[in-house]
Every structure is written in C-alpha cells, then in structure tokens.
Amino acid sequence: MELISDNIRKSTKATTFEVIDRFLPSDLAGFIITQNILGDGDETTLALATKIVSALYRGVQKKLIVFRDRENYQRALRSIAVNFKQLVLHIVSEMKLLDLDLVLISIVIDDDISALSVIYKQSLASDVFDYIKQNQNNVAVIISNKNVDVDVILNKSLGFLNKHGKKYYREIAKHIQFSNIYTIILALDTDNVIKIKLREDYGKESSLTIPINIPTWSVNDLPERIREDLRTLIIDPIIAHANYAPRGIIIVGPPGVGKSVTAEALANALGKRVVRINPGVYRSMWYGMTEKILSSIFSSLRRRKDIVVLIDDADFLVSRFNAIHEAFIAEMNIWLNILQERQRPLIIMTTNTPEVMDPALIRPGRLDIAIFMGYPDRKMRESIILNLCRIYNIKVANETLINDIAYRTKWFNAAELDSLVRIAASKGKGVITEDSVEWALKKFHINYSERRLIQDSIESYASKMSNVVISYIPKEHEI
Numbered sequence: 234m235e236l237i238s239d240n241i242r243k244s245t246k247a248t249t250f251e252v253i254d255r256f257l258p259s260d261l262a263g264f265i266i267t268q269n270i271l272g273d274g275d276e277t278t279l280a281l282a283t284k285i286v287s288a289l290y291r292g293v294q295k296k297l298i299v300f301r302d303r304e305n306y307q308r309a310l311r312s313i314a315v316n317f318k319q320l321v322l323h324i325v326s327e328m329k330l331l332d333l334d335l336v337l338i339s340i341v342i343d344d345d346i347s348a349l350s351v352i353y354k355q356s357l358a359s360d361v362f363d364y365i366k367q368n369q370n371n372v373a374v375i376i377s378n379k380n381v382d383v384d385v386i387l388n389k390s391l392g393f394l395n396k397h398g399k400k401y402y403r404e405i406a407k408h409i410q411f412s413n414i415y416t417i418i419l420a421l422d423t424d425n426v427i428k429i430k431l432r433e434d435y436g437k438e439s440s441l442t443i444p445i446n447i448p449t450w451s452v453n454d455l456p457e458r459i460r461e462d463l464r465t466l467i468i469d470p471i472i473a474h475a476n477y478a479p480r481g482i483i484i485v486g487p488p489g490v491g492k493s494v495t496a497e498a499l500a501n502a503l504g505k506r507v508v509r510i511n512p513g514v515y516r517s518m519w520y521g522m523t524e525k526i527l528s529s530i531f532s533s534l535r536r537r538k539d540i541v542v543l544i545d546d547a548d549f550l551v552s553r554f555n556a557i558h559e560a561f562i563a564e565m566n567i568w569l570n571i572l573q574e575r576q577r578p579l580i581i582m583t584t585n586t587p588e589v590m591d592p593a594l595i596r597p598g599r600l601d602i603a604i605f606m607g608y609p610d611r612k613m614r615e616s617i618i619l620n621l622c623r624i625y626n627i628k629v630a631n632e633t634l635i636n637d638i639a640y641r642t643k644w645f646n647a648a649e650l651d652s653l654v655r656i657a658a659s660k661g662k663g664v665i666t667e668d669s670v671e672w673a674l675k676k677f678h679i680n681y682s683e684r685r686l687i688q689d690s691i692e693s694y695a696s697k698m699s700n701v702v703i704s705y706i707p708k709e710h711e712i
Contacts (some may be wrong), residue, residue, distance in 0.1 A: 249268075250265075252319065256353065260353070262354075266397045281298065282323035282324055298419050299421075300422070301425075321352065324544065325352045333403050338376070341375060373413075375416045376419070379420070387414070398681060427442070431525075443509075448507050457704045462703045465481065478554060479579075481581075484596050484603075485603060485606070485695075486605060486606030491647045515527045520560065527567050541579045542578050543583075548590065550591060552589065554590055603701070605706055629665045634666075637667075653670075660672050
C-alpha cells in the first residue's frame with residue numbers, strides 16, 4: 234500500500250481548484266479539488282466509473298471491486314487519481330436519472346484525501362447554501378484503496394474542502410448533509426487467485442491469473458430425490474479421503490437446468506472453492522503453446538486439495554474423430570493425461586451435448602460419475618421460485634400464488650423461472666401479483682413438444698452411459 238501511495242504522490246503538484254460548470258449539463262454546477270495533474274481520461278477510469286454508477290443504481294452502500302493482479306490494481310489507483318475529472322463527469326451524467334440533488338465524490342488513498350468534487354443542481358435555488366439546506370437527496374461517494382471509517386473520511390473530506398476550497402465554496406462544508414453514503418473499495422486479492430508464470434516461445438515472458446471462487450449454492454438447492462445419492466456416492470467418500478472416492482464428474486442436461494449450480498453445490502458441500510477453466514484461459518495462437526499452458530495450469534493445481542476444477546460447457550472437447558487440426562488432437566491428449574492422474578483435484582465437467590464429446594474423456598476412471606439433470610418437476614419449480622423470491626427480496630401478494638406459478642410453468646428451466654420472477658416483480662413494483670405473473674408469462678414461448686424430445690433424449694443417453702449414473706429426469710406427469 235505504501236508503495237502505491239508513494240507512486241501516486243510522486244506525480245502530484247500543488248493542490249488545484251477548478252470550477253467545471255462548463256463541462257456539466259445546464260442545470261448542474263460544481264468544482265474539483267485535486268492534488269494531481271488532471272489527464273484527459275482513459276479506459277481504466279471509464280470502466281471503474283461504470284461499476285460505480287451501477288452500484289448507485291442498485292443502491293449498493295458498499296461496493297468491493299477486486300483486482301487479482303497487482304499491476305492492474307496499481308494502474309487503476311493511478312488512473313482515478315490522474316483522470317479524476319473524467320470519473321466525476323461520468324458519474325454526474327446520471328444525476329438526473331438517479332434523482333440526486335448533490336453529489337460529493339472523494340478519492341481516498343491510505344486515509345488521505347487525494348481529490349474531491351462537489352456537483353449540485355443550480356436550477357432550483359439561486360444560492361447554493363440555501364439549496365443545500367432545502368434539499369435532502371444529497372449523496373457522498375467515497376472511493377478508497379482500503380476499508381475506511383465512513384464518518385472519519387467524511388469529516389476529512391469536508392476538512393479538505395474547507396482547507397483547499399475557494400472562499401465562496403468553503404461554506405458548503407458547514408451546511409452539507411447526506412441522505413446516503415456509498416463506499417467503493419478497490420482491493421487487491423492475491424489469496425483467491427492462482428498465478429502461473431508462462432514463458433512463450435514466440436513472445437515475451439508473461440503470467441496467467443485464474444480466480445478462485447467461493448461457491449454460493451448448497452446441496453439443499455438441488456432436487457431432493459438426488460441429494461442422498463450425491464452424499465453417498467460423492468460427498469461422503471471424498472470428505473473421508475477414501476481411495477474409492479470419485480475423481481471426476483460429468484453433469485449432463487439442457488441449458489438452464491442448473492448444471493453449474495449442481496457443481497458449485499458439490500464444491501460447497503465438500504468445503505472447497507471453485508476454479509473455472511475454459512478455452513479462453515489457456516488456448517494460444519502460437520503453435521504448441523496451448524498444450525504447454527494447459528500443462529502448466531494443472532502442474533500448479535496438482536497438489537491443491539482445497540479446490541474443485543470446473544470445466545463449464547465442455548462441449549468444446551469434441552471427439553478426436555472429428556478433429557480438423559492436429560493441434561486439437563494434441564490438446565485432447567493433454568486432457569486425457571490430466572484426467573488419468575491420481576494426484577489431482579476433483580474435476581467436474583458440464584455439457585449440453587455429451588454425444589459430441591470424446592468417449593475416452595468421459596469413461597469411468599477419468600469421469601467416474603455422470604449426473605443427469607432434466608427439466609424441473611412441479612415441486613422443484615416451486616422450491617426454485619421460493620428461493621428466488623428470497624434472494625431478490627421480492628414479496629408475493631398471496632401464499633397460493635407460488636403454487637400457481639409452479640403449475641403454470643410446465644417445461645420451464647431454472648434460468649427461465651429466474652427471468653419470470655424478475656419480470657413479474659418489475660411489473661408489480663417489487664411485489665409479485667396475479668396480474669404481474671399473467672403479464673410476465675406472455676413474454677415466454679415454450680415449445681412443449683421440443684422439450685419432451687430433449688428430456689427423452691437425455692433419458693436415452695443416461696441409459697447407455699457406462700459410468701455410475703445419478704439421474705434427475707422427471708416424467709411428463711411430474712412436469
């Protein structure tokens with residue numbers, strides 16, 4: 234932290250005060266006080282500003298923006314200090330839609346105020362001080378490189394304004410009050426990442442950073458009829474470190490039924506975190522580098538007992554019979570070797586189309602257990618809807634409505650139920666009513682015949698699988 238602060242301070246000059254009315258919409262006025270030479274802006278600042286505006290719209294009082302790489306973290310801190318004007322202008326461009334009267338934006342580096350801005354409406358009052366007293370919808374946005382005491386920083390911000398502001402504007406510090414305070418924390422988190430050093434044969438030395446995610450779903454979120462099998466065949470043996478415990482799992486099902494949720498729930502039950510691997514992480518344009526990067530990744534993961542490796546949408550691992558380039562065959566051979574190793578983390582793959590995947594990849598010994606997820610039955614849909622209402626803090630007009638929604642959403646998958654609940658809540662202004670549900674259902678067009686065929690296809694494939702099979706494929710009368 235000290236090094237970052239020193240780097241920022243080296244680029245500072247005497248504190249400057251600038252009125253920026255000419256850059257603002259006609260009904261706004263304001264100023265900037267900064268200890269840095271103001272730049273013209275860059276993409277890093279714009280990206281951060283977008284996240285801050287999103288937090289304001291969603292009413293998030295404390296937003297954590299995590300960086301996994303120290304270089305990007307330092308770049309972001311330098312960027313908001315130097316390009317503060319761009320940050321301010323982007324945030325205040327949304328003042329009208331956010332219905333804000335006054336915004337104070339403060340940049341805090343190691344508890345010291347680096348820059349500050351106050352933007353306010355001028356159309357409703359001729360005198361800014363009377364205006365501040367009359368209006369209550371004033372907000373403060375504190376952007377800091379670490380957790381801060383909000384009251385202390387606000388006092389420091391107002392003290393900074395009083396010290397460096399021009400005489401007329403100093404009075405603001407005596408009158409301003411805030412209805413809401415938003416804290417944006419820019420944090421560096423290297424504990425929850427895996428960093429792999431690479432040496433490219435056709436380029437400069439580089440590194441790869443892969444985040445480690447904490448699973449948010451639990452086994453209780455899964456269909457009740459498969460929970461016992463999951464505990465007996467997967468969870469209990471792995472927790473007991475049994476030699477016969479499965480080392481690979483494939484989860485099969487159509488889009489939106491909860492394959493990734495099932496993978497996260499298993500990781501949660503095992504007390505492990507999740508590392509997601511996809512082609513975008515390791516594939517390279519250079520010949521031979523894809524295999525080297527993939528091997529490097531799993532060399533770093535080999536001894537990790539605290540993670541589950543998730544390869545989501547593994548349909549890209551198609552049969553070598555259909556390969557159109559030798560590079561793909563070489564990549565597949567690496568995957569086959571990885572899955573054959575005994576000293577590796579649990580690997581979970583998900584797929585919509587298991588029939589296109591290489592048969593050698595999904596055989597027992599590599600992926601021991603196959604979990605088949607079909608479209609949810611009525612009881613499961615009711616459970617999903619209740620859970621979604623809890624997650625989104627949505628009220629329901631009457632208790633029987635949940636059951637009615639579950640009955641009227643035949644052949645819906647979990648993702649579509651999520652969308653339905655959010656649309657109905659939007660129509661009902663935060664409350665799901667019979668009218669809002671009726672309105673939301675008209676937005677969906679589910680082809681029952683097509684989904685029956687998909688369900689039958691999944692059941693047929695499950696019956697041919699040589700792996701141990703855990704199946705949740707409801708019959709049509711259950712749907």
